[in-house]
Amino acid sequence: MVINTGFHIFLLLMMIIGSIIAIFSKKLISSLVSLGTVGMLLSIYFLILSAPDIAITQLVVEILALIILLSAITGRDVTADMTSSKVYALFFIFIFLISIFTFVSSFYFIFPEFGNSNMRVGEKYLYLAPTKLKVANVVTAIVLDFRGYDTIGEATVIFTAIIGVMVLLRKKGKKDE
Amino acid sequence: MIVYIAIVVMFFVGIYGMIVKKNIIKMIIGVNIIGYALNLFFIVIGYRNGGIAPILVPGMTIEEFVSKAVNPLPQALVLTSIVIDLSIICFLASLSIRIYEKYGSFDLEKIRRLKG
Numbered sequence: 424m425v426i427n428t429g430f431h432i433f434l435l436l437m438m439i440i441g442s443i444i445a446i447f448s449k450k451l452i453s454s455l456v457s458l459g460t461v462g463m464l465l466s467i468y469f470l471i472l473s474a475p476d477i478a479i480t481q482l483v484v485e486i487l488a489l490i491i492l493l494s495a496i497t498g499r500d501v502t503a504d505m506t507s508s509k510v511y512a513l514f515f516i517f518i519f520l521i522s523i524f525t526f527v528s529s530f531y532f533i534f535p536e537f538g539n540s541n542m543r544v545g546e547k548y549l550y551l552a553p554t555k556l557k558v559a560n561v562v563t564a565i566v567l568d569f570r571g572y573d574t575i576g577e578a579t580v581i582f583t584a585i586i587g588v589m590v591l592l593r594k595k596g597k598k599d600e
Numbered sequence: 601m602i603v604y605i606a607i608v609v610m611f612f613v614g615i616y617g618m619i620v621k622k623n624i625i626k627m628i629i630g631v632n633i634i635g636y637a638l639n640l641f642f643i644v645i646g647y648r649n650g651g652i653a654p655i656l657v658p659g660m661t662i663e664e665f666v667s668k669a670v671n672p673l674p675q676a677l678v679l680t681s682i683v684i685d686l687s688i689i690c691f692l693a694s695l696s697i698r699i700y701e702k703y704g705s706f707d708l709e710k711i712r713r714l715k716g
Contacts, residue, residue, distance in 0.1 A: 428602075435603065438606075439613065451626075455629070462636065465639075472643050475653050476679060477643060491693050519612065523608055523611075523612065527604055538647060540645065540647060540670065542648075549665065549666045549669055559655055562654055562672050565672055577680045577683060577684060580684050580687065584687035585687070588694045591691075
């Protein structure tokens with residue numbers, strides 16, 4: 424399936440517009456909803472870039488993050504006026520933007536052009552997973568077998584984050600001040 | 601090339617939200633947008649023109665599969681990164697809930713002023 428570049432540009436433009444609305448909107452609920460829109464568009468774009476596993480995970484994680492953030496602001500004072508940004512911050516952002524565009528133009532010589540991936544390790548995995556491991560889905564073969572230690576590290580990070588959330592949100596054992 | 605530039609623009613919208621905005625929820629939204637841009641960058645690096653998903657379907661030889669499928673390594677790394685992003689968002693949301701309970705506002709200026 425060949426998709427012309429106009430569709431890529433359309434999706435990326437919609438994502439940029441959605442994130443700008445999410446940052447600059449006056450109400451917190453509308454900015455959260457537009458953040459959810461950006462996540463859904465990202466899921467569609469992953470599907471177009473032929474990464475179906477990532478698209479499914481992105482969809483689930485997006486909905487969960489939206490629910491968590493909405494439950495963090497419901498019942499609280501969301502109409503508190505945002506103090507306006509300072510002018511020198513805009514100036515710093517302008518300098519950052521110029522520097523990053525120079526970085527991009529230097530990336531032109533390092534990274535491959537869009538659509539020509541550097542497949543040195545990827546070809547090895549693509550060949551070994553169906554022949555040696557007898558696994559049809561190469562991504563799950565990499566996550567669970569070739570790079571299993573990375574998955575253990577991920578489980579450790581999630582466990583630590585859960586412990587942090589439990590410590591922050593506990594009701595029992597807290598001293599009254 | 602225009603895809604890379606769009607991703608960099610999206611990254612800087614997130615940086616702007618993190619630095620300039622004074623509301624804690626807006627800062628969390630900025631972190632989230634930076635995570636989106638980075639995940640998209642990794643997937644775009646691994647893409648091939650006209651590539652198929654790295655799943656072997658019946659009736660396809662190994663040589664044809666290796667020569668046509670997209671790079672599976674960035675996809676496996678991003679799969680880890682997305683879930684870690686979710687746990688970071690959970691932690692930041694619980695921190696902001698605790699701050700609201702203590703100070704009664706999401707605004708950073710008021711929180712700073714109440715500090716003794």
